[in-house]
Amino acid sequence: MSAPAATVHDVTMRFRDHTALDGISTAIEQDGITGLLGRNGAGKTTLMQLLTGHRVPTGGGIEVFGARPYENDDVLRRICFIKEGQRYPDHFRVRDALDAAALVFPDWDADTAATLLRDFELPAKRPIKKLSRGMNSAVGIIIGLASRARLTLFDEPYAGLDVVARHLFYDRLLADYAERPRTIVISTHLIEEISDLLERVLLIDRGRLLLDTDAESVRSSAVTVRGPREHVRAFAARHELLHEQTLAGSGRAVVRLRAGGESPETFGLTAAPTDLQELVVAMSLATAEHHTRTPTDDLEEVPR
Numbered sequence: 001m002s003a004p005a006a007t008v009h010d011v012t013m014r015f016r017d018h019t020a021l022d023g024i025s026t027a028i029e030q031d032g033i034t035g036l037l038g039r040n041g042a043g044k045t046t047l048m049q050l051l052t053g054h055r056v057p058t059g060g061g062i063e064v065f066g067a068r069p070y071e072n073d074d075v076l077r078r079i080c081f082i083k084e085g086q087r088y089p090d091h092f093r094v095r096d097a098l099d100a101a102a103l104v105f106p107d108w109d110a111d112t113a114a115t116l117l118r119d120f121e122l123p124a125k126r127p128i129k130k131l132s133r134g135m136n137s138a139v140g141i142i143i144g145l146a147s148r149a150r151l152t153l154f155d156e157p158y159a160g161l162d163v164v165a166r167h168l169f170y171d172r173l174l175a176d177y178a179e180r181p182r183t184i185v186i187s188t189h190l191i192e193e194i195s196d197l198l199e200r201v202l203l204i205d206r207g208r209l210l211l212d213t214d215a216e217s218v219r220s221s222a223v224t225v226r227g228p229r230e231h232v233r234a235f236a237a238r239h240e241l242l243h244e245q246t247l248a249g250s251g252r253a254v255v256r257l258r259a260g261g262e263s264p265e266t267f268g269l270t271a272a273p274t275d276l277q278e279l280v281v282a283m284s285l286a287t288a289e290h291h292t293r294t295p296t297d298d299l300e301e302v303p304r
């Protein structure tokens with residue numbers, strides 16, 4: 001097996017008294033599509049900033065392609081980071097943004113850029129500041145795909161993109177990835193839309209890693225059961241209850257399965273596989289019950 005594209009070892013990131021990432025360790029394998037999931041403020045963007053050398057962790061270590069990314073040109077030229085609401089110089093037209101990207105990324109594919117420009121119906125000569133929000137996002141998506149960077153990170157790349165354009169992005173991403181496998185990390189809240197694309201899933205909650213697994217095992221790791229409330233509870237007690245809803249005497253629960261535990265049928269319950277979105281919601285709600293949220297409006301901005 002080849003070395004991971006990135007390793008994250010016990011990484012902590014503090015912004016003054018706020019801990020955005022808290023002892024995260026993971027490896028992002030080469031040539032795969034990883035979904036970085038989690039609620040608002042979970043720490044997804046912060047992790048991406050660390051992977052792309054935009055910040056240095058307060059504690060722990062990050063390696064990308066075997067070296068620290070911060071101020072490391074050899075590593076950084078192999079990385080493309082498409083940020084949410086990416087800004088461009090005021091005078092830039094769409095064409096200028098693509099030309100600039102072509103200079104920055106050594107594996108830039110001009111044909112892919114031209115095809116995507118047509119697919120997304122972007123006017124190449126229009127000033128970027130005159131584009132709609134969705135069109136602006138499309139510029140980032142084109143750059144991210146055409147960069148063909150060995151490690152490409154999309155941080156919620158589709159602000160304002162309509163559903164057709166989003167599916168265009170998913171289709172083109174998959175087709176391009178099949179042709180030129182590389183390491184892609186996408187943070188998103190549109191879990192349902194993207195779940196079929198993902199090979200790995202990282203779920204962050206309050207700066208901690210809740211889930212770090214391949215997408216296939218996510219699908220078999222939890223079940224949603226329904227039946228008489230007491231039976232649901234008895235079954236859940238043999239495993240790990242993530243989330244429960246009850247109505248009169250009936251119950252519905254998302255349960256994370258423990259090896260060797262009894263099956264839902266033993267308890268007279270109906271069971272269906274839990275999809276990724278449901279699992280993420282259930283796990284995030286389960287941990288929310290164990291925390292008292294601290295208000296963050298007293299946070300001071302920490303400059304880069």
Ligand SMILES: Nc1ncnc2c1ncn2[C@@H]1O[C@H](COP(=O)(O)OP(=O)(O)OP(=O)(O)O)[C@@H](O)[C@H]1O
Pocket residue numbers: 015018019020038039040041042043044045046047296299300301302303
């Ligand atoms: N420069 C900064 N100064 C102070 N606090 C920060 C800074 N950047 C991020 N934070 C805080 O760190 C936490 C994680 O932020 P981050 O942007 O990584 O979350 P996220 O998971 O990307 O959220 P979202 O899904 O809403 O984009 C938040 O509480 C945020 O307020």
